[in-house]
Amino acid sequence: xxxxxxxxxxxxxxxxxxxxxxxxxxxxxxxxxxxxxxxxxxxxxxxxxxxxxxxxxxxxxxxxxxxxx
Amino acid sequence: xxxxxxxxxxxxxxxxxxxxxxxxxxxxxxxxxxxxxxxxxxxxxxxxxxxxxxxxxxxxxxxxxxxxxxxxxxxxxxxxxxxxxxxxxxxxxxxxxxxxxxxxxxxxxxxxxxxxxxxxxxxxxxxxxxxxxxxxxxxxxxxxxxxxxxxxxxxxxxxxxxxxxxxxxxxxxxxxxxxxxxxxxxxxxxxxxxxxxxxxxxxxxxxxxxxxxxxxxxxxxxxxxxxxxxxxxxxxxxxxxxxxxxxxxxxxxxxxxxxxxxxxxxxxxxxxxxxxxxxxxxxxxxxxxxxxxxxxxxxxxxxxxxxxxxxxxxxxxxxxxxxxxxxxxxxxxxxxxxxxxxxxxxxxxxxxxxxxxxxxxxxxxxxxxxxxxxxxxxxxxxxxxxxxxxxxxxxxxxxxxxxxxxxxxxxxxxxxxxxxxxxxxxxxxxxxxxxxxxxxxxxxxxxxxxxxxxxxxxxxxxxxxxxxxxxxxxxxxxxxxxxxxxxxxxxxxxxxxxxxxxxxxxxxxxxxxxxxxxxxxxxxxxxxxxxxxxxxxxxxxxxxxxxxxxxxxxxxxxxxxxxxxxxxxxxxxxxxxxxxxxxxxxxxxxxxxxxxxxxxxxxxxxxxxxxxxxxxxxxxxxxxxxxxxxxxxxxxxxxxxxxxxxxxxxxxxxxxxxxxxxxxxxxxxxxxxxxxx
Numbered sequence: 001x002x003x004x005x006x007x008x009x010x011x012x013x014x015x016x017x018x019x020x021x022x023x024x025x026x027x028x029x030x031x032x033x034x035x036x037x038x039x040x041x042x043x044x045x046x047x048x049x050x051x052x053x054x055x056x057x058x059x060x061x062x063x064x065x066x067x068x069x
Numbered sequence: 070x071x072x073x074x075x076x077x078x079x080x081x082x083x084x085x086x087x088x089x090x091x092x093x094x095x096x097x098x099x100x101x102x103x104x105x106x107x108x109x110x111x112x113x114x115x116x117x118x119x120x121x122x123x124x125x126x127x128x129x130x131x132x133x134x135x136x137x138x139x140x141x142x143x144x145x146x147x148x149x150x151x152x153x154x155x156x157x158x159x160x161x162x163x164x165x166x167x168x169x170x171x172x173x174x175x176x177x178x179x180x181x182x183x184x185x186x187x188x189x190x191x192x193x194x195x196x197x198x199x200x201x202x203x204x205x206x207x208x209x210x211x212x213x214x215x216x217x218x219x220x221x222x223x224x225x226x227x228x229x230x231x232x233x234x235x236x237x238x239x240x241x242x243x244x245x246x247x248x249x250x251x252x253x254x255x256x257x258x259x260x261x262x263x264x265x266x267x268x269x270x271x272x273x274x275x276x277x278x279x280x281x282x283x284x285x286x287x288x289x290x291x292x293x294x295x296x297x298x299x300x301x302x303x304x305x306x307x308x309x310x311x312x313x314x315x316x317x318x319x320x321x322x323x324x325x326x327x328x329x330x331x332x333x334x335x336x337x338x339x340x341x342x343x344x345x346x347x348x349x350x351x352x353x354x355x356x357x358x359x360x361x362x363x364x365x366x367x368x369x370x371x372x373x374x375x376x377x378x379x380x381x382x383x384x385x386x387x388x389x390x391x392x393x394x395x396x397x398x399x400x401x402x403x404x405x406x407x408x409x410x411x412x413x414x415x416x417x418x419x420x421x422x423x424x425x426x427x428x429x430x431x432x433x434x435x436x437x438x439x440x441x442x443x444x445x446x447x448x449x450x451x452x453x454x455x456x457x458x459x460x461x462x463x464x465x466x467x468x469x470x471x472x473x474x475x476x477x478x479x480x481x482x483x484x485x486x487x488x489x490x491x492x493x494x495x496x497x498x499x500x501x502x503x504x505x506x507x508x509x510x511x512x513x514x515x516x517x518x519x520x521x522x523x524x525x526x527x528x529x530x531x532x533x534x535x536x537x538x539x540x541x542x543x544x545x546x547x548x549x550x551x552x553x554x555x556x557x558x559x560x561x562x563x564x565x566x567x568x569x570x571x572x573x574x575x576x577x578x579x580x581x582x583x584x585x586x587x588x589x590x591x592x593x594x595x596x597x598x599x600x601x602x603x604x605x606x607x608x609x610x611x612x613x614x615x616x617x618x619x620x621x622x623x624x625x626x627x628x629x630x631x632x633x634x635x636x637x638x639x640x641x642x643x644x645x646x647x648x649x650x651x652x653x654x655x656x657x658x659x660x661x662x663x664x665x666x667x668x669x670x671x672x673x674x675x676x677x678x679x680x681x682x683x684x685x686x687x688x689x690x691x692x693x694x695x696x697x698x699x700x701x702x703x704x705x706x707x708x709x710x711x712x713x714x715x716x717x718x719x720x721x722x723x724x725x726x727x728x729x730x731x732x733x734x735x736x737x738x739x740x741x742x743x744x745x746x
Contacts, residue, residue, distance in 0.1 A: 006546075010546050010549065013548075013549055014541075017548075022556060025553040028549060028554075029553070029637070031550060032239075032242065032553060033637050035246075035550075036239050036636065036638070039238040039239075040238045040639065043237075043238065043241070053241070054245055054248070057242070057245050058249060
């Protein structure tokens with residue numbers, strides 16, 4: 001995954017959402033793996049798992065997106 | 070998960086502490102527990118269920134009556150079950166205690182080097198390993214299949230299947246992404262609404278700017294017209310003044326003089342009006358302050374209060390006491406007494422000065438407000454008088470002007486009448502043009518103010534629209550992540566369904582007499598159909614067969630994914646298969662087929678068997694894979710010989726399953742070792 005690649009796919013989708021194919025979307029796989037790991041971690045460990053999980057996921061995504069910006 | 074050890078303490082038929090170990094050996098992974106009816110086979114299955122989930126299987130009798138009767142008669146009110154199990158190469162201990170009040174508590178620990186480390190979310194972890202909704206499949210009661218037959222259509226069971234297959238967290242991520250996206254869309258909509266106003270503002274701005282341009286275009290023409298009309302007017306006036314008619318000349322000069330005086334007077338009126346406006350601006354606070362002081366501070370000057378405002382005490386109070394020779398408490402305060410000295414020592418320590426200072430300031434401010442208010446009233450009165458005088462004067466000028474006009478109108482000479490008429494019509498036109506110029510200038514200023522206001526607003530909105538643009542990109546980013554997550558999950562699920570259908574159908578084709586096929590829908594509801602595409606009947610034997618096959622395929626699927634490198638879905642797991650009466654309703658042929666198939670499908674297989682289940686080829690088919698084997702011995706207090714004995718024949722060895730003349734009626738667990746016998 002590179003920021004440049006993600007930016008390219010986002011730009012492509014903004015121009016025409018239907019033009020994005022599975023190959024393009026594969027750039028998000030690493031992020032998704034991290035997200036499912038986070039979901040698992042919170043399911044097993046945190047008491048307020050829903051709130052804590054959403055907060056951690058949002059912070060993680062915000063950071064990634066800031067790097068893209 | 071592999072079950073390692075089960076300890077029962079005063080639990081149903083098991084008096085005192087009884088324990089057994091399950092085989093965790095890779096090659097010899099079958100544990101057999103033999104016992105005849107009522108001695109506790111189902112109790113062992115239910116002990117595992119109860120320990121993990123706090124409930125027994127629905128068919129288990131007297132669920133509230135868990136404490137062993139002999140223990141209860143001895144005064145015991147509690148019982149407990151401890152289950153040790155291995156998950157992801159870690160040893161765990163789950164211990165549930167029945168508290169005697171109908172409730173139970175469970176504690177879960179991870180055992181590391183003999184140390185017990187507490188697990189906080191014990192229920193979540195247990196449900197992660199073997200979801201409660203699927204527990205009845207993994208801890209399987211072969212004889213109670215009627216209810217389980219519909220499990221494939223139950224929503225909870227479908228979710229549980231997805232959990233077992235490792236899809237729960239990907240679904241959680243999809244839900245979380247969807248939630249974040251929805252929140253963002255709401256925020257964008259809200260902000261876009263503001264941007265919508267921005268578009269209106271831009272239109273308004275354009276309108277105002279165009280109006281200003283139009284006014285500016287029109288103004289020179291109007292001013293030129295006014296100038297021309299003024300010239301014409303002056304010319305006509307001049308013509309009248311030099312007409313040679315004395316009466317007309319006098320009247321016109323008088324009119325000019327009156328108009329000039331009236332104009333000056335008008336300027337004075339405007340000036341006084343401005344002065345009046347300024348007065349309100351300059352003295353408004355004083356008017357307000359004075360009214361406030363009147364209502365709130367006047368009491369300061371009341372004689373009952375003046376100089377008598379106490380802090381903790383005031384010097385004035387001390388002086389009063391000394392003067393009156395009596396304290397406020399009623400005691401005498403005579404000179405040269407201790408009371409006098411005490412009171413005297415307070416003099417000068419009170420906060421009178423500070424209070425006096427503050428009061429003086431408040432009073433001064435109040436006085437200042439009142440003074441200003443008086444000044445305002447005085448000046449307002451003067452202004453009003455001047456204004457009134459000027460307005461009276463203006464009325465007089467109007468009258469004088471009208472009189473002179475009457476004089477002019479009454480002149481009968483035709484040329485003077487024509488000049489006068491012309492002058493009047495020019496005057497009307499001139500007035501109209503001048504009014505229009507004034508109005509246009511006023512409108513231009515008002516439009517200019519609106520333009521400034523809108524420009525400020527649009528500048529703010531422009532920076533806001535950049536934020537929205539960024540939010541829209543972020544929303545697209547979330548949308549794409551979600552789309553990818555959904556497509557990956559859909560692919561995993563489709564593969565899983567395909568795998569389950571294929572493996573089920575393959576196994577059934579080997580062991581079933583009918584041509585049965587598993588159909589799993591997209592939502593993981595499932596059913597078995599025969600060669601006529603009809604759902605299979607309600608025969609317990611057939612249902613037992615397909616359910617056994619379904620769970621073993623599920624266990625196998627999870628096992629296959631233990632070493633999966635893909636981090637997106639949960640790695641597979643090893644699940645136990647504990648079956649009470651596995652062959653209960655199967656005929657001899659099916660019994661043999663299941664016995665030969667099941668061991669290969671799971672890493673841990675635990676059979677709870679009675680002698681009737683054991684008959685046929687079962688032993689021969691599985692004996693090489695048996696790692697642990699137990700018998701449940703029924704201890705009875707009745708004397709030996711009062712009842713026929715129960716025996717279990719394994720190979721050439723006979724095991725006694727009942728003991729008579731025992732001190733306590735209970736079931737005891739005894740391990741048997743075929744190699745030694």
